[in-house]
Amino acid sequence: MVPFTLLSGLATPFGSMPQAMQSIMVINPLRYALDITKRVYLEDAGFATLLPDFIPLVAIGLFTLFGAAWLFRRRLT
Numbered sequence: 687m688v689p690f691t692l693l694s695g696l697a698t699p700f701g702s703m704p705q706a707m708q709s710i711m712v713i714n715p716l717r718y719a720l721d722i723t724k725r726v727y728l729e730d731a732g733f734a735t736l737l738p739d740f741i742p743l744v745a746i747g748l749f750t751l752f753g754a755a756w757l758f759r760r761r762l763t
Contacts, residue, residue: 690714690716693707693711693714693715693717694711694714694716694717694720695720695721696716696720699702700717700721703708712742713746715742715743717747718739718740718742718743719743721739722736722739722740725739745759
């Protein structure tokens with residue numbers, strides 16, 4: 687959890703990370719949540735502006751939900 691927090695853009699700007707690290711952090715949901723929070727508070731962004739950040743959050747959430755359900759169902763049998 688700590689590496690995800692440190693690499694999410696909270697401590698250092700996401701754009702200053704090496705390209706390889708930026709490619710890995712695409713799966714980090716905290717990155718998108720922090721970006722949404724910053725844009726809402728600092729830029730007063732609307733939903734249409736934030737939609738490109740919501741789509742990966744929903745995709746990561748659905749993948750995690752269905753993966754957890756599959757693992758749970760598999761352990762019950």
